[in-house]
Amino acid sequence: MGRGSIISGSGRDRAEIDAASSSEMKILHIIYDDIHNPWCGGGGALRAAMVNRYLAAENRITVLTGNFPGAKNETIDGVKYVRVGTGSSYLMSRITFTLQIPFFMKRFCSDIVVNDVSFFAPCFAPFYTRRPCVNIVHHLMGRHAFKLYPVLGIVPFINEMIFLKTFRNVVTPSKALREEIVKRHKRIAARNIPNGVADALFDPSPLEEGFVFFLGRIDIYMKGLDILLDAFSGVGRSGVYLKIAGSGKKRDVERLIRLIRDYGLEERVSFLGWVDERRKLDLLKRCLFLVMPSRFEGWGITAVEANAAGKAVVGTNIKGLSEAVVHNRTALLVEAGNSRELSSVMKRLIEDDTLRHRLGREGRTRARVFSWRAIADEQFRFYETVLARG
Numbered sequence: 001m002g003r004g005s006i007i008s009g010s011g012r013d014r015a016e017i018d019a020a021s022s023s024e025m026k027i028l029h030i031i032y033d034d035i036h037n038p039w040c041g042g043g044g045a046l047r048a049a050m051v052n053r054y055l056a057a058e059n060r061i062t063v064l065t066g067n068f069p070g071a072k073n074e075t076i077d078g079v080k081y082v083r084v085g086t087g088s089s090y091l092m093s094r095i096t097f098t099l100q101i102p103f104f105m106k107r108f109c110s111d112i113v114v115n116d117v118s119f120f121a122p123c124f125a126p127f128y129t130r131r132p133c134v135n136i137v138h139h140l141m142g143r144h145a146f147k148l149y150p151v152l153g154i155v156p157f158i159n160e161m162i163f164l165k166t167f168r169n170v171v172t173p174s175k176a177l178r179e180e181i182v183k184r185h186k187r188i189a190a191r192n193i194p195n196g197v198a199d200a201l202f203d204p205s206p207l208e209e210g211f212v213f214f215l216g217r218i219d220i221y222m223k224g225l226d227i228l229l230d231a232f233s234g235v236g237r238s239g240v241y242l243k244i245a246g247s248g249k250k251r252d253v254e255r256l257i258r259l260i261r262d263y264g265l266e267e268r269v270s271f272l273g274w275v276d277e278r279r280k281l282d283l284l285k286r287c288l289f290l291v292m293p294s295r296f297e298g299w300g301i302t303a304v305e306a307n308a309a310g311k312a313v314v315g316t317n318i319k320g321l322s323e324a325v326v327h328n329r330t331a332l333l334v335e336a337g338n339s340r341e342l343s344s345v346m347k348r349l350i351e352d353d354t355l356r357h358r359l360g361r362e363g364r365t366r367a368r369v370f371s372w373r374a375i376a377d378e379q380f381r382f383y384e385t386v387l388a389r390g
Contacts, residue, residue, distance in 0.1 A: 031116035138298030218248025224293035307363030
């Protein structure tokens with residue numbers, strides 16, 4: 001996976017690149033999120049960590065992330081992590097990350113800049129460097145931004161429009177997202193490269209205990225957690241529990257706990273908070289199935305992780321997620337926002353062992369194509385293509 005492309009550039013830029021080993025690419029990756037960030041820690045952060053872990057074997061990688069409580073500059077799996085901004089609060093972390101990124105970018109010499117796009121903490125990397133840039137876009141928000149934040153939603157809404165008008169090289173996890181971006185702006189060179197799953201997920205033989213599992217960022221609106229609790233309250237006292245794992249902003253976590261209480265589900269729903277990889281694997285191994293009632297998603301990495309662990313998925317029929325799983329083959333998909341339909345399908349899968357097990361088996365077979373190593377290789381080839389174009 002070393003660099004094999006000819007890179008064009010001027011004077012000083014060219015001299016810096018030629019000084020590096022021809023078999024090594026220097027990659028500067030900018031992403032606010034981090035798998036250990038208690039406010040976020042989503043699929044984009046996992047993708048960045050896994051891809052960079054594989055690429056670091058033959059390349060020099062520096063990752064600039066937002067700051068958060070307990071964070072420090074460190075090297076993990078051969079990847080250098082530098083924290084930008086303050087970790088005093090989620091809002092200040094976002095703001096200071098965005099403001100300081102242009103100055104941090106100047107400190108590091110790189111062949112290419114990889115920008116994980118966040119419309120809430122934007123880094124318009126192409127404006128700050130002459131290096132080639134690759135922008136990873138997990139989803140577009142559109143008018144969902146105003147449903148999340150009726151007033152402040154104007155900020156990500158405008159940032160998204162600026163991005164689509166100015167950026168050139170894009171990676172998307174879903175084909176639907178790539179098609180939407182290219183349809184709106186044909187000059188953008190977009191490559192669809194899906195997310196992956198860890199090999200360890202295929203190791204355990206699936207077990208079953210009496211609980212349904214939600215795993216993901218605690219974002220009430222985007223992840224549809226309000227819909228999930230309303231739906232689960234209609235499942236009835238079947239002896240099956242709901243376990244919710246993930247981290248998120250304090251406001252969303254507090255609202256989740258209030259919703260559990262308001263629905264009278266304290267004895268049937270457990271909020272586990274953030275879980276590490278070992279516990280995540282154990283929960284996926286033991287659950288009846290995963291539920292993913294998102295209103296919008298980039299791809300749905302958690303759904304494929306559940307399939308890899310041999311578990312069925314109940315999800316929503318939305319762009320991205322409907323590519324990650326296959327309705328009636330590896331998952332059952334319902335209309336987004338429809339709690340009555342979600343409740344009915346959860347009941348069905350709880351009661352129908354044969355259907356649940358078939359979806360899990362077929363899901364595991366299909367999930368084997370989503371290897372992080374193969375995805376890292378494909379993403380690196382796109383870096384080489386971008387460098388060759390200059």
